[in-house]
Amino acid sequence: xxxxxxxxxxxxxxxxxxxxxxxxxxxxxxxxxxxxxxxxxxxxxxxxxxxxxxxxxxxxxxxxxxxxxxxxxxxxxxxxxxxxxxxxxxxxxxxxxxxxxxxxxxxxxxxxxxxxxxxxxxxxxxxxxxxxxxxxxxxxxxxxxxxxxxxxxx
Numbered sequence: 001x002x003x004x005x006x007x008x009x010x011x012x013x014x015x016x017x018x019x020x021x022x023x024x025x026x027x028x029x030x031x032x033x034x035x036x037x038x039x040x041x042x043x044x045x046x047x048x049x050x051x052x053x054x055x056x057x058x059x060x061x062x063x064x065x066x067x068x069x070x071x072x073x074x075x076x077x078x079x080x081x082x083x084x085x086x087x088x089x090x091x092x093x094x095x096x097x098x099x100x101x102x103x104x105x106x107x108x109x110x111x112x113x114x115x116x117x118x119x120x121x122x123x124x125x126x127x128x129x130x131x132x133x134x135x136x137x138x139x140x141x142x143x144x145x146x147x148x149x150x151x152x153x154x
Contacts, residue, residue, distance in 0.1 A: 068086065116137065
């Protein structure tokens with residue numbers, strides 16, 4: 001068939017068998033070898049996790065800056081997107097090193113409130129919605145109190 005006689009036409013987008021970091025033979029629209037892309041993704045993820053392991057902001061901030069540069073210059077779309085998101089919330093990300101407070105609890109309560117809104121659909125007023133939010137997210141204890149002492153047995 002046509003093109004099969006040329007050996008270079010049968011090669012893949014890159015040669016991952018060598019020890020070189022990137023050996024591109026015929027890149028297709030900037031495509032990298034999947035093994036190289038997965039390896040770079042793993043390294044980027046690991047460095048970001050290491051940056052959060054620091055106790056001091058002065059030690060962590062330079063690593064974040066280096067990671068941001070590396071991630072935005074990688075060819076991995078989801079890492080570029082993650083780096084841009086971190087950059088958009090830069091002050092909040094770095095504030096974590098001083099406060100050590102996560103917004104996980106707030107997000108959990110927000111999920112409960114959104115669930116209550118779905119359950120309260122069709123209620124006549126916002127007061128009913130607020131009641132539903134308190135019931136779902138308030139962690140109220142509806143157990144009956146134990147009777148302390150019974151004074152009358154008859």
